[in-house]
Amino acid sequence: MPDLNDRYDVIVIGGGNAALCAALSARESGASVLVLERAPEAGRGGNSRFTAGAMRVVYDGVADIRRLIPDLTDDEVANTDFGTYTSDQFFDDMGRITQYRANPDLCELLVTRSRDTLLWMRDKGIRFHPIYGRQAFKVDGKFKFWGGLTVEAWGGGPGLVDGLHQAAAGLGISIAYDAPARALLHDDRGVHGVRARLAGKTVDIKAKSVVIASGGFESNAAWRTRYLGPGWDLAKVRGTSFNTGDGIRMALDVGAQPYGNWSGCHAVGWDRNAPEFGDLDVGDAFQKHSYPFSIMVNARGERFVDEGADFRNYTYAKYGRVILEQPQQFAWQVFDAKVLHLLRGEYRIKRVTKARADTLDELAAKLDDVDKEQFLKTVAAYNAAVRQDVAFNPNVKDGKCTVGLALPKSNWANTIDQPPFEAYAVTCGITFTFGGLRIDTSARVIDTEGQVIPGLFAAGELVGGLFYFNYPGGTGLTSGSVFGRIAGASAGPAARA
Ligand SMILES: Cc1cc2nc3c(=O)[nH]c(=O)nc-3n(C[C@H](O)[C@H](O)[C@H](O)COP(=O)(O)OP(=O)(O)OC[C@H]3O[C@@H](n4cnc5c(N)ncnc54)[C@H](O)[C@@H]3O)c2cc1C
Numbered sequence: 001m002p003d004l005n006d007r008y009d010v011i012v013i014g015g016g017n018a019a020l021c022a023a024l025s026a027r028e029s030g031a032s033v034l035v036l037e038r039a040p041e042a043g044r045g046g047n048s049r050f051t052a053g054a055m056r057v058v059y060d061g062v063a064d065i066r067r068l069i070p071d072l073t074d075d076e077v078a079n080t081d082f083g084t085y086t087s088d089q090f091f092d093d094m095g096r097i098t099q100y101r102a103n104p105d106l107c108e109l110l111v112t113r114s115r116d117t118l119l120w121m122r123d124k125g126i127r128f129h130p131i132y133g134r135q136a137f138k139v140d141g142k143f144k145f146w147g148g149l150t151v152e153a154w155g156g157g158p159g160l161v162d163g164l165h166q167a168a169a170g171l172g173i174s175i176a177y178d179a180p181a182r183a184l185l186h187d188d189r190g191v192h193g194v195r196a197r198l199a200g201k202t203v204d205i206k207a208k209s210v211v212i213a214s215g216g217f218e219s220n221a222a223w224r225t226r227y228l229g230p231g232w233d234l235a236k237v238r239g240t241s242f243n244t245g246d247g248i249r250m251a252l253d254v255g256a257q258p259y260g261n262w263s264g265c266h267a268v269g270w271d272r273n274a275p276e277f278g279d280l281d282v283g284d285a286f287q288k289h290s291y292p293f294s295i296m297v298n299a300r301g302e303r304f305v306d307e308g309a310d311f312r313n314y315t316y317a318k319y320g321r322v323i324l325e326q327p328q329q330f331a332w333q334v335f336d337a338k339v340l341h342l343l344r345g346e347y348r349i350k351r352v353t354k355a356r357a358d359t360l361d362e363l364a365a366k367l368d369d370v371d372k373e374q375f376l377k378t379v380a381a382y383n384a385a386v387r388q389d390v391a392f393n394p395n396v397k398d399g400k401c402t403v404g405l406a407l408p409k410s411n412w413a414n415t416i417d418q419p420p421f422e423a424y425a426v427t428c429g430i431t432f433t434f435g436g437l438r439i440d441t442s443a444r445v446i447d448t449e450g451q452v453i454p455g456l457f458a459a460g461e462l463v464g465g466l467f468y469f470n471y472p473g474g475t476g477l478t479s480g481s482v483f484g485r486i487a488g489a490s491a492g493p494a495a496r497a
């Protein structure tokens with residue numbers, strides 16, 4: 001337990017990626033830093049710990065990948081088409097995916113600071129590697145990356161969080177666990193510290209700057225229902241149980257301005273029988289992200305969404321909502337033998353809700369809660385509509401689509417006719433909420449009058465204004481790192497001024 005008689009320049013609320021990047025960057029500026037993590041040490045790291053560590057970053061070619069991953073081998077370079085992910089591509093994705101609502105100033109920082117921020121993390125000891133298992137398929141002997149998502153932290157989310165903690169320990173950053181922040185100490189001159197509960201006692205800890213990085217409100221069933229809408233209390237939470245919107249509430253209490261897509265969130269297809277909150281032993285593996293190679297059917301036995309509308313990482317974050325809207329909030333993803341070898345590792349975990357059969361009739365009987373007759377009709381109509389004259393290629397949007405269905409499948413439409421058949425039951429798993437606080441380009445929190453709240457900074461999930469309706473995969477961690485680093489770089493010098 002840190003000595004609270006010590007005076008800290010900066011208090012960081014939260015213990016995930018955004019918080020630790022803020023702490024490291026504030027410490028770099030010479031500030032003394034205390035991190036308040038609500039979780040016990042064994043459960044530290046927030047949603048960041050549950051991730052695969054995938055991070056969306058600008059790179060202009062393999063030379064940039066090599067700078068990020070110095071131990072990339074010549075063989076890997078020779079056998080991989082990394083392509084590029086230029087700032088233009090990242091801007092285009094953010095614009096298209098958010099229907100051009102993303103705040104341009106925040107978006108510009110996210111995109112243009114992504115590369116140097118990951119290099120900064122590398123310098124702090126975080127190692128990266130290419131996401132061969134999830135973002136590239138081997139076609140004609142060569143891996144090709146798709147979807148603008150190419151690197152992940154070594155050891156995934158747990159590796160990332162451990163690496164950031166090691167760096168924090170090396171720099172003498174103090175961390176208190178089981179330390180929920182409850183309120184901001186505030187007067188007309190701004191924020192001067194935090195009221196927190198430490199070792200069962202409520203204490204006021206003074207500091208010159210406070211960074212809030214305590215996540216969104218995804219783990220708060222009442223807020224989900226209030227802001228996302230009816231039915232959201234029924235979603236499962238993919239990650240930590242600790243992100244209940246505390247930081248947002250504390251900031252609103254001192255006049256911060258709510259900002260961004262408060263009715264929006266990131267939510268995916270998640271095992272129908274997964275627990276209420278994430279399980280660190282399973283990590284992100286309750287997700288079932290190979291649906292572009294499936295058809296998804298609901299309780300009525302009907303398809304309800306274009307499974308192949310785009311690459312997985314441009315549709316997965318909005319399809320959780322679509323699944324939640326189905327009767328009984330579930331769907332089955334159905335595959336046949338032609339694509340089983342393409343299923344991601346998460347389909348082979350022990351805790352999976354799965355049916356397998358050698359005929360479609362037998363499979364229909366095994367799909368719990370589904371109208372069997374309609375399911376068989378749906379498959380027959382779908383099979384008849386698949387274009388046979390277009391070749392299947394998982395690495396590109398192949399245009400192998402259906403023709404004549406009211407609800408098309410636009411890419412990767414293979415017939416479902418070759419046994420064995422497999423099906424996986426999913427419901428809606430919420431990842432994080434999009435609405436939050438308004439910050440400026442120095443990560444200073446803005447109040448309802450449009451003025452900076454002196455001494456208050458924010459980063460991570462609770463920053464509003466970046467994501468609307470949807471989200472390009474791998475951007476949450478990058479956003480936390482970019483804005484965490486900026487928040488720390490602003491909070492540290494402000495505290496020492
Ligand atoms: C299963 C899963 C997989 C994901 N995969 C990816 C991926 O591969 N790539 C990607 O970019 N994003 C991914 N995401 C999204 C990503 O996790 C988040 O966008 C990102 O981690 C948010 O970082 P953060 O630091 O803002 O929040 P978090 O990492 O959630 O940290 C919030 C912290 O605040 C603490 N806290 C909460 N309330 C208080 C309080 N009152 N006082 C003190 N501390 C408090 C929590 O304990 C936690 O430590 C995934 C999310 C999940 C759940």
